[in-house]
Amino acid sequence: MFNGSKPKTPLVTHIYTADPSAHVFEDKIYIYPSHDLENKGLDDGKGDHFKMEDYHVLSLDDMDAPCTDHGEALHINDVPWADTQMWAPDAAYKNGKYYFYFPAKDKNGIFRIGAAVGDSPAGPFKAEPDYIKDSFSIDPAVLVDDDGRAYMYFGGMWGGQLEKWQSGEFVLGDENAFPGSDGPSGNEPALSPYVAELNDDMLSFKAKPQKIQILDENGEPLTAGDTDRRYFEGPWMHKYNGKYYFSYSTGDTHYLVYAVGDSPLGPFTYKGRILEPVVGWTTHHSIVEFKGKWYLFYHDSSLSGGVTHLRCVMYTELKYNQDGTIETIEPYGEG
Numbered sequence: 001m002f003n004g005s006k007p008k009t010p011l012v013t014h015i016y017t018a019d020p021s022a023h024v025f026e027d028k029i030y031i032y033p034s035h036d037l038e039n040k041g042l043d044d045g046k047g048d049h050f051k052m053e054d055y056h057v058l059s060l061d062d063m064d065a066p067c068t069d070h071g072e073a074l075h076i077n078d079v080p081w082a083d084t085q086m087w088a089p090d091a092a093y094k095n096g097k098y099y100f101y102f103p104a105k106d107k108n109g110i111f112r113i114g115a116a117v118g119d120s121p122a123g124p125f126k127a128e129p130d131y132i133k134d135s136f137s138i139d140p141a142v143l144v145d146d147d148g149r150a151y152m153y154f155g156g157m158w159g160g161q162l163e164k165w166q167s168g169e170f171v172l173g174d175e176n177a178f179p180g181s182d183g184p185s186g187n188e189p190a191l192s193p194y195v196a197e198l199n200d201d202m203l204s205f206k207a208k209p210q211k212i213q214i215l216d217e218n219g220e221p222l223t224a225g226d227t228d229r230r231y232f233e234g235p236w237m238h239k240y241n242g243k244y245y246f247s248y249s250t251g252d253t254h255y256l257v258y259a260v261g262d263s264p265l266g267p268f269t270y271k272g273r274i275l276e277p278v279v280g281w282t283t284h285h286s287i288v289e290f291k292g293k294w295y296l297f298y299h300d301s302s303l304s305g306g307v308t309h310l311r312c313v314m315y316t317e318l319k320y321n322q323d324g325t326i327e328t329i330e331p332y333g334e335g
């Protein structure tokens with residue numbers, strides 16, 4: 001088993017960071033993380049202790065170079081429609097512009113996904129006046145495919161409100177119920193993440209988001225009770241040898257896993273684990289190729305001594321087997 005490679009120390013220690021989306025722009029690695037803030041809220045399973053309100057952009061000139069913090073790229077006060085909780089973001093480049101995507105709760109307490117635009121990968125980004133029409137839930141991840149078409153993947157359970165959209169409309173349900181208890185269970189098909197193709201403006205969906213199918217080795221949808229493998233949150237899409245790798249967090253079982261398909265829209269067949277559990281509750285990642293090697297960016301809560309909502313971003317090398325499967329990484333193995 002591959003044990004990872006150094007460094008596995010936090011990229012930065014002057015602020016808490018999480019949910020890293022890494023991209024190569026202008027020959028550097030740019031990392032778009034969440035910015036975790038201290039707060040006294042309890043972990044109620046609904047994510048209310050994650051009260052983030054701005055984003056910083058980080059970059060690495062090289063894998064061994066010091067990490068640069070480019071400062072605040074967007075603040076919630078500059079997003080007309082957003083009220084609270086700026087969670088995991090992503091960014092994309094197209095048409096000479098950089099696009100920054102982020103979830104936040106709107107004034108009705110409903111998670112939506114917004115876009116902001118800038119001229120530099122380091123920001124700053126100017127937010128659009130409203131959220132992306134037909135967007136909902138959390139954790140946007142955008143793939144600009146080799147043919148120039150762009151796709152946004154998103155969705156997160158429990159605090160991310162995915163269960164609330166099963167009818168196609170937002171249904172709040174019982175706010176005091178255990179998180180996730182309004183979703184499917186046992187042998188019922190698991191909740192699906194969503195994908196929407198973006199228009200050429202990168203600011204709107206071509207059509208309503210569609211569900212992504214994740215299948216087991218027999219071609220059956222993963223079930224809700226299959227908590228070691230079913231989708232929970234934190235999607236990422238990358239291509240390797242012409243195949244589409246859809247990876248995500250299993251949430252309450254704390255794995256990063258992946259499924260592979262032939263189309264950016266799926267279906268994807270479950271293949272295995274990328275990362276074993278880290279210190280902290282959440283696990284969230286991105287995968288990027290830089291100078292011929294592949295890297296996994298992820299976070300844990302080691303910098304804060306295990307405080308769930310105070311996390312730190314780090315990276316390690318990711319390796320493929322001959323057959324295209326990914327070697328499972330032990331986050332605290334020697335390497």
Ligand code: FUB
Nearest residue numbers: 050087088233234282284
């Ligand atoms: O950072 C807040 C939330 O925690 C993210 O949106 C989830 O993916 C989880 O990492």
